[in-house]
Amino acid sequence: MGREAGELLKRLEYRGYDSTGASFIGDDGAIKLLKKVGAPSRVVPELGIDQQAGQRFIGQVRWATYGAVTDVNSQPHLVRCKVEMVGAHNGNISNTDALKPALTIQGHAVVSDNDGEMITHLTEDAYAANLADPGSALAACRAAYAAAGLQASIPDGAFLLMDAARKADARAEGSYAAAFADPKVPGVVAVKSGSSLYAGIGSDAHGDFVVVSSDLTSVLSKTRMLIPLSEGEGLWFTERDYLVFTLGKDFAFSVPRPKRSKLNVRDTGLRAPYRYFMEQEIASAPDNLDEVLRYYFRSPETEGLFAAFEDRKDLCKALLGKVLALYEAPHEPALVAAFQGLLADPVHRELTTRVKPHADVLRAHGGRPLSDERQLLADLERLDPQASEALALFDLLFIWKKRRRVTRHLMELVQAIRETQKEGGRVFLVASGTSYHAALVAATFFNNLSGVAVFPCNPGMFRSMYLNALQPRDLLLGITQSGETKDLVDIFQDVRARVPGLRRISLVNNENSRIPQELSEFYLPILCGPEIAVAATKSFLNQVAILYVLAASFSLTERKIAANLERAKELIAETLRMCERDVEEAAKRLYLEPSLHILGTGLIGLAREGALKIREVVLNHAEGYDAAEFKHGPNTILGKNTLFSIQDLAGLLEVYEQHRDGRPFAGGIEALQAWPELVETRFSNYPLLFVCPSEERDIRITISQIHTHKIRGADIMLIAEKQPELALAVAGKPMGQDRYWSKYIEVPFSGDPNLFVFAATVALQRLAFRMSVLKMEYLDRLTVADHGVHPDAPKNVSKSITVD
Numbered sequence: 195m196g197r198e199a200g201e202l203l204k205r206l207e208y209r210g211y212d213s214t215g216a217s218f219i220g221d222d223g224a225i226k227l228l229k230k231v232g233a234p235s236r237v238v239p240e241l242g243i244d245q246q247a248g249q250r251f252i253g254q255v256r257w258a259t260y261g262a263v264t265d266v267n268s269q270p271h272l273v274r275c276k277v278e279m280v281g282a283h284n285g286n287i288s289n290t291d292a293l294k295p296a297l298t299i300q301g302h303a304v305v306s307d308n309d310g311e312m313i314t315h316l317t318e319d320a321y322a323a324n325l326a327d328p329g330s331a332l333a334a335c336r337a338a339y340a341a342a343g344l345q346a347s348i349p350d351g352a353f354l355l356m357d358a359a360r361k362a363d364a365r366a367e368g369s370y371a372a373a374f375a376d377p378k379v380p381g382v383v384a385v386k387s388g389s390s391l392y393a394g395i396g397s398d399a400h401g402d403f404v405v406v407s408s409d410l411t412s413v414l415s416k417t418r419m420l421i422p423l424s425e426g427e428g429l430w431f432t433e434r435d436y437l438v439f440t441l442g443k444d445f446a447f448s449v450p451r452p453k454r455s456k457l458n459v460r461d462t463g464l465r466a467p468y469r470y471f472m473e474q475e476i477a478s479a480p481d482n483l484d485e486v487l488r489y490y491f492r493s494p495e496t497e498g499l500f501a502a503f504e505d506r507k508d509l510c511k512a513l514l515g516k517v518l519a520l521y522e523a524p525h526e527p528a529l530v531a532a533f534q535g536l537l538a539d540p541v542h543r544e545l546t547t548r549v550k551p552h553a554d555v556l557r558a559h560g561g562r563p564l565s566d567e568r569q570l571l572a573d574l575e576r577l578d579p580q581a582s583e584a585l586a587l588f589d590l591l592f593i594w595k596k597r598r599r600v601t602r603h604l605m606e607l608v609q610a611i612r613e614t615q616k617e618g619g620r621v622f623l624v625a626s627g628t629s630y631h632a633a634l635v636a637a638t639f640f641n642n643l644s645g646v647a648v649f650p651c652n653p654g655m656f657r658s659m660y661l662n663a664l665q666p667r668d669l670l671l672g673i674t675q676s677g678e679t680k681d682l683v684d685i686f687q688d689v690r691a692r693v694p695g696l697r698r699i700s701l702v703n704n705e706n707s708r709i710p711q712e713l714s715e716f717y718l719p720i721l722c723g724p725e726i727a728v729a730a731t732k733s734f735l736n737q738v739a740i741l742y743v744l745a746a747s748f749s750l751t752e753r754k755i756a757a758n759l760e761r762a763k764e765l766i767a768e769t770l771r772m773c774e775r776d777v778e779e780a781a782k783r784l785y786l787e788p789s790l791h792i793l794g795t796g797l798i799g800l801a802r803e804g805a806l807k808i809r810e811v812v813l814n815h816a817e818g819y820d821a822a823e824f825k826h827g828p829n830t831i832l833g834k835n836t837l838f839s840i841q842d843l844a845g846l847l848e849v850y851e852q853h854r855d856g857r858p859f860a861g862g863i864e865a866l867q868a869w870p871e872l873v874e875t876r877f878s879n880y881p882l883l884f885v886c887p888s889e890e891r892d893i894r895i896t897i898s899q900i901h902t903h904k905i906r907g908a909d910i911m912l913i914a915e916k917q918p919e920l921a922l923a924v925a926g927k928p929m930g931q932d933r934y935w936s937k938y939i940e941v942p943f944s945g946d947p948n949l950f951v952f953a954a955t956v957a958l959q960r961l962a963f964r965m966s967v968l969k970m971e972y973l974d975r976l977t978v979a980d981h982g983v984h985p986d987a988p989k990n991v992s993k994s995i996t997v998d
Contacts, residue, residue, distance in 0.1 A: 198416075199251045200244030202405075203234040205412045208471075208728055208987045210257035213268035214238065217280045218248030223377040225280055229268040232980075233987070249433075250382055252373050254282035254310070260290050261307030271311040275302040276322035278377060281314030284408040285370030285389035293365070309368070316365050317374050321358035331357045338445040346449075348437060351379030352430050356439050359383050359428055363441050369680055371408050382406070385428040387441060390678060390707075393421040393429055395436065395452050402434040410455075411724065418569075419452040419524065425708060454521040454529075456569055470967070472727035472811065472985040476959045477770065479735045483763040485721035486739050488564065488593065489600045491756040496590065499552040503594045506548060510591055513541050517588050520570060530577050537584055549587065556586045565592035603716045608747045610669055610697055615646055619667030622660065623650040624685055628730040628806065629673040629737060634799025635951060636741035642948055644748035650799075653681035661688060666695035672714070673741075674700065675725065675733040677707025686713035701740060703733055718744075727986045729810045731959045734803060735766070738951060746948075761944065762952040768942040769953040770960065776939045777957060780911055781964035783881070783935065786839045786972070788814060790881040791828065792958070793821040793899065795892040797885055800951060804885070804958035811966035811985045821884060821899045833907035834877050840976075842876045879909040879933055885954050886914040887947035897923045904928050909935040913954050915943050 199216050214237035215229030226248070228241040234255055238244050243253075254269035261267035270282035287293065287309035294304050294312065302315045324331045328350065335353035355376055369388030375381070384391060384406045393406045396417030405416045406429065413420065421436055423429060430437045440446045468474035492500075503510045516536055523529035536542060549556070560582050563571040571585050611621055623633035633650035640648045651659065670689055672682050677700070686709060689696055702710045703720035710717035722736040739759060746755045784790060790808070794801030802818030809816050819828060831837075882903055886896040896912070900923045904910050912924050920938070927934045941953035966985040973981040982989025 195248045195251055196242075196244045196246035199246065199253055200234070200238040201415070202407070202412050203238055203243065203253050203255055205415055206255040206407070206409055207234045208726055209409055210255040211987055211989065212258045212263045213256040213265070214241075214243075214254075215256075215268045215270050215282070216241075216243045216246070216251065216253040217270045217272065217282075217375075218246045219250040219280070219375060219377045220247065221249050225272060225278070225377050227270065227272045227280065229270065230265045231263055231268065250375055252280055252282050252375060252382065254284070259286050260309040264306075267306045267308040269308065269310040271306070271308070271314045273302070273311070273314055273318050275315065276318055277325060279314065279318050279321065279374060280377075281310070281317060281372060281374040283310040283313050283370045283372035285372075285387075286368045287312050287366050287370060288368040289366065309370075310372075313362060313366055313370065313372050314374065316362035317355075317358050317372075319358075320361035321355055321376070324354040324358055325351075328354055334445060338439075339447050342447040344437075344447060344449060346435070348430075349380055351376060352381055352383070352437075355379060355383050356428060356430050356437075359385050360439070360441050360445070363387050369683075373406060381430050381432040381435075383428060383430050385441060386423055386425060388425065391423055391429075393423055393431070393436070394455075395419050395421055395434075404431040404433060404436055406431065411726070414455055418455045420455050421452050422450040425712070451522050452524065454523065454570060456521075456566055470727070470963070470985045472729060472731060472963050472966075475725060475727055475732045476956060476963060478723075479732055479766045479956060480763045482722040482732050482736050483739055483759060483766070485723075486736060486743070487756060487759055487763075489597050489719070489721060490604060490740070490743055491752060491759075492597075492601075495558070496555060496594075499549060499555045499590060500594045500597075502549055502552060503591065504598075506545065509541060509545050509548070510595070513539075513545055514588075514591055514595060516541065517567070517570075517591075520574075526573075526577065529573070533574055533578065533581075537581065542584070546584070546587065553583075556583050556590070559586040559590055563589040565589045566596065567592050600719065603718055604744065604747070606716065607671075607699055607718065607744065610699070611646060611744075612748075614667060614669045614697075617667040619665060619669060620660075621646065621648040621669045621671065622656060623648050623671050623673060624653060624656050624682060625650075625673035626652050626679050626681055628734045628803060629675060631799045631803035631806065632734055632737035632741060633673055634802065635738050635797070636745065636799075638797065638799065638951075639742050639745035639948055643742075643745045643750070646745075646748065653685045656685055657688070661685075661692070664689065664693045664696055666693055668693070669697045670699070672698070672700040672702075672709055673737060674707075674709055675703045675720065675730055675737075677702040677704040677709040677711075679709075683708060683713065701737065703736075728988060728991050729807055729962070729985070731807075735952065735955055738955065742948060742951075758946065758949060761946075762949050765942055765944055765949060765953040766956050769956050772942060773939055773957050773960070776937060777960050778964055780883075780937050780939060781961055781968055783909075783911075783937070784961075785812065785814075785965040785968040786841045787881050788837045788839045789831070790814070790816050790883060791824060791831075792816060792818045792883045792885065793824050794818065794885045795821040795896045795899075796887065796889070797951065797954070800885055800954060800958070803955070804883070804962070807959060807962035808965060810991055811962055811983070811988050812969055813981075813983050813988060814965070814969075821886075822895055824882075824899065825902060829903060829906065832880050832903060835880065837880075838876055842878070879907050879931075879935065881911065882908045883911040883913070885958070886912060886920065887950045887954075888915050888917070888944070889947050892947070893917060893920060896920065900924060904931070904934060904936075907931075911937045911939065913939045913941060913957050915950065915953075916940050 211233035213231045214234045218226045252270050270280050272280045290309040290312050297315045371386050371389040371391040373384040390408050392410045392413045394413040394417040395404050407413050426441045428439050438448045520532050523532050625633045630652045637648050637650045640646050698714050700709050700714040700717040702717050720736045722732045725733050792801045792804045798820045805816035805818035900910050905928045910924050924936045924938045944950045963985050970983040
């Protein structure tokens with residue numbers, strides 16, 4: 195049990211690393227709790243979590259919101275005020291400040307400031323009341339259970355704990371997922387209340403198990419068979435049995451059949467030769483653009499076959515339904531039997547006959563499946579290698595079905611934007627973090643390609659600037675990788691409540707999440723697959739690609755847009771090859787700089803995204819600005835400033851040793867007054883990194899800004915296509931500036947300022963990655979504890995922000 199617990203906690207490290215905790219319940223009902231501040235990779239061996247035994251395990255890794263990063267605020271929480279229980283949660287309980295004194299009055303010893311303890315005490319309180327007077331709660335549970343037609347024996351205590359979790363949820367405000375256990379009652383109760391929760395069932399060398407986690411990859415590391423769980427539901431489970439129940443007013447039970455996951459843990463694994471997920475995900479960008487090309491555009495190779503599919507849509511959809519039913523096979527022998535039955539099915543035989551004229555397309559498509567169901571089809575090919583042509587047919591059917599939906603929704607969104615513009619409405623692009631920066635880039639695309647003004651804003655800006663002035667003729671396009679970002683969820687809900695007629699559409703990677711499934715009329719998929727590194731890279735590029743397709747649809751043909759996207763894919767691959775040496779040189783110059791500015795000429799979104807990547811994974815201060823705007827105040831940082839790096843401080847000591855002449859070290863300000871050269875010799879040029887597209891006006895502005903700033907004490911770096919005048923401006927050393935340093939990172943020629951964005955993006959991402967690795971290794975050599983620099987899991991940043 196301990197080894198499994200340790201591995202599961204380590205898999206969650208990219209989601210939280212402020213503290214790590216584990217609770218084990220033994221066969222004798224004893225609870226052992228181990229937790230402390232620190233990431234799982236450090237805490238698991240330090241506390242011996244991987245050496246523990248037990249029959250049940252509840253663990254948590256924390257990204258702190260309520261309560262400081264301390265051992266006592268770590269989770270899980272073991273409570274014994276009225277009944278012994280252990281619990282943990284992910285998310286936030288927003289009425290924590292009000293609950294703490296209320297729970298204290300009710301007799302609970304609240305020892306932390308953590309909201310996870312509040313939901314555990316709320317559940318304890320309701321559970322203790324149920325145990326003291328079980329009559330009405332037990333009767334309600336049994337009635338709901340009987341109404342569901344279920345007959346398996348469920349312990350009374352399990353019913354009472356499920357009811358208590360429902361009552362606690364009614365008192366809690368916020369969005370969270372949680373798990374609770376009473377050591378005296380079999381099983382664990384988990385709830386999904388506004389935050390992600392996944393459950394799987396399987397068996398291994400140690401026997402049967404059920405695993406539940408807020409992170410899908412953790413579940414997939416143990417099993418591919420998932421127990422369907424919807425928002426507003428809870429789950430009671432033992433090692434082999436489970437029962438789903440509803441939260442809210444209507445109490446109901448169900449035992450949904452497990453379904454095979456479309457993903458495999460290999461989809462989220464680190465592959466050679468990469469050492470970090472961020473590096474792997476940057477390198478995967480060309481493959482991810484292939485997904486956009488596959489689903490957003492028609493292909494000459496498959497056009498005839500897909501036309502045949504269209505002629506018999508009814509037959510195709512019936513066959514796809516039968517293929518999807520294979521997900522319900524509980525184990526491989528059942529999967530093989532069901533598949534053989536499908537191959538003999540009359541629907542399959544009839545469709546096979548109808549597509550015989552396109553057999554060459556099916557044969558050419560053989561090999562690695564490409565559709566969303568690729569993992570199921572790969573499993574089937576492994577189990578039946580002779581069925582490759584049938585599997586190619588299934589794969590192309592799934593691609594056809596999804597492509598027709600995606601292209602229909604793309605055209606529907608284009609038409610909706612046209613109608614909004616015609617009626618005098620506004621198009622709002624609302625997103626957070628990296629997705630907001632993609633929205634800023636999209637505004638440039640729309641300006642250049644469609645003549646349509648769009649309004650990019652983050653949720654806070656939208657709420658404070660536009661929410662009260664919305665009209666039904668406006669349009670909201672939400673952009674999100676996870677589909678669960680709390681502040682964007684709130685915007686969709688606010689807009690739906692205030693202006694029901696306003697159209698709400700989303701661009702999202704996690705297609706099964708709340709925003710596309712519950713809050714949008716329809717959505718467009720980002721199609722970049724799971725992203726493990728905390729700092730988004732491949733999702734940003736796919737967002738930018740699809741927003742480019744959307745904007746270009748107003749002025750270019752489908753064939754031309756597809757050709758441009760093919761060129762963007764080539765530019766990304768060429769940039770990673772061509773710029774590696776220059777990026778490495780720039781990274782070595784910058785990784786210990788305490789601050790820098792990235793200045794985008796007409797590309798504020800890209801400048802801000804590049805700066806965000808450096809702040810996230812290098813932990814250096816970085817700002818993204820419009821190039822011309824920098825001279826309006828921020829340029830005061832040039833010349834002498836009081837920003838000093840670790841390297842500068844080491845240099846101060848060297849200067850002191852050289853010049854003290856036997857005088858005692860006075861320390862502090864007295865030392866600096868006695869030896870002013872301690873500071874004077876440490877001032878250095880401030881780094882500015884320009885990003886300039888190939889437009890003539892942008893080049894002129896950039897050249898002007900380079901000259902303006904380098905004479906005031908700036909070192910200049912530039913990401914741009916080859917341009918002799920830019921190169922001269924960058925390389926020219928100002929008179930009297932002997933320390934001046936410059937670097938021209940030349941990206942491949944695109945012939946299109948819009949496509950330049952793709953090359954510049956991967957150059958910036960690669961720069962941030964290399965700066966992160968160099969700084970991490972430097973701080974490790976200095977043995978700086980808990981420095982938090984890591985390209986995949988930097989401190990304080992969480993992958994999916996599901997709290998306010």
